Amino acid sequence: MSGGHPALDATLLRQFLVERDVPVVGDLRIDLISGGKSNLTFSVRDDESHWVVRRPPTSGLTPSAHDMNREWAVTSALQSTDVPVAPTVAIDSDGDVLGAPFTVVGFVGGQVIRTADDLKSLSDNDVERNIDGLVETLARLHDVDHVAVGLGEFGRPDGFAARQVKLWARQWGHVKTRELDDVDRLVAALSERIPTDTRNTIVHGDYRVDNTIISADDAGVVRAVVDWEMSTLGDPLTDIALMCVYRRPGFDRVVGFEAAWTSDRYPSVDEIAQRYATRTGRDLGDWDFYLALANLKLGVIAEGITHRARAGAASEGAETAAEATAEFIAAGLGQLSGATRG
Known part of the structure; x- marks a missing residue:
């Protein structure tokens, strides 16, 4: 599988999605969007779909920071409101798959004004x-x-x-x-x-x-x-x-x-x-x-x-x-x- 990253194993992620009845067509292509100062954020594509995966940094964790379960709980709850959030797809709340918790949400197109x-x-x-x-x-x-x-x-x-x-x-x-x-x-x-x-x-x-x-x-x-x-x-x-x-x-x-x-x-x-x-x-x-x-x-x-x-x-x-x-x-x-x- 192309475009992998040391912090996000494409094979394990694909298996995780399939086991949760998320349709996956073809190989996963993974690209790091941002990381280092906060949670690592990845763009993940197959031949038909586009997702965003977030997981904590690989080192230097501090208590209460990088809380994936917290992100999941609030964005799931806000799906029915007029607060715009990405559509939730799946979560590994215990970190069993990658060794750290992570979330998968639908990709939202648009622009990010950062710099x-x-x-x-x-x-x-x-x-x-x-x-x-x-x-x-x-x-x-x-x-x-x-x-x-x-x-x-x-x-x-x-x-x-x-x-x-x-x-x-x-x-x-x-x-x-x-x-x-x-x-x-x-x-x-x-x-x-x-x-x-x-x-x-x-x-x-x-x-x-x-x-x-x-x-x-x-x-x-x-x-x-x-x-x-x-x-x-x-x-x-x-x-x-x-x-x-x-x-x-x-x-x-x-x-x-x-x-x-x-x-x-x-x-x-x-x-x-x-x-x-x-x-x-x-x-x-x-x-x-x-x-x-x-x-x-x-x-x-x-x-x-x-x-x-x-x-x-x-x-x-x-x-x-x-x-x-x-x-x-x-x-x-x-x-x-x-x-x-x-």
Whole structure:
């Protein structure tokens, strides 16, 4: 079978699909779409069908990350909603086939706007439509009745913000490549400012333009939201805040290239937040807390990328991603002191 990859055995995958009554015509052709910093994503074709397979990285795993069962649960539940997701096909939840869990979903055509060069294909009107489509899609996700779609036990939404602070502090302990006292300072400051008036929804946990597939013909139409490995039930303001903090220029160092999402062609953090507030009709609460928490999360994510690179999961820019960590942590501290915006 052609186009294989060390992390995805074509023979084993074909057997897995056939055993689950998925029609397979001819050999499988496998190509790596993306990988290294997050789950590995593969394009898989036979003579008639086109799928996408996702599995965790082959090294440097950390607790709670790369959760294939989580991705499967939420995307399966969202099939009946107006939140666009890829059609689910099959899952190996135990990792019996490849030695790690993986999911198979239908391929969704369109375009992914990931790099600054990708963004050049969009006119200013396209970019305006795109941000409206992104905000609208996130608002639709937060409008879903999670109990009605079978996700009532998907997470523990009560006390979500406090647990997020503890989670990312704990994650820092797993991935830190050096000591950084400001992380402890930020965790302490956040712990003293946990919001009490919150609502609970499905949250994506990693929402930005390149975690969507948009229509090739209309940048305002999101055809699928992807990369659900961090999804759970919790405070929706954590989603919009992280979406905004990803706009910081330091994110380019995290991903190792000039990202589309950091471009000044997109609206400012404040404008994106206001569009979300207007669309949902909801108050943004202690917005500085949410931005500070998002900065903590992204700082730890940056550190984790370098941690995994040193464990063998090499990818472009991964060894230097942690150079951005201090910037995000400092921004979080500044947010809580009122010294920064966004």
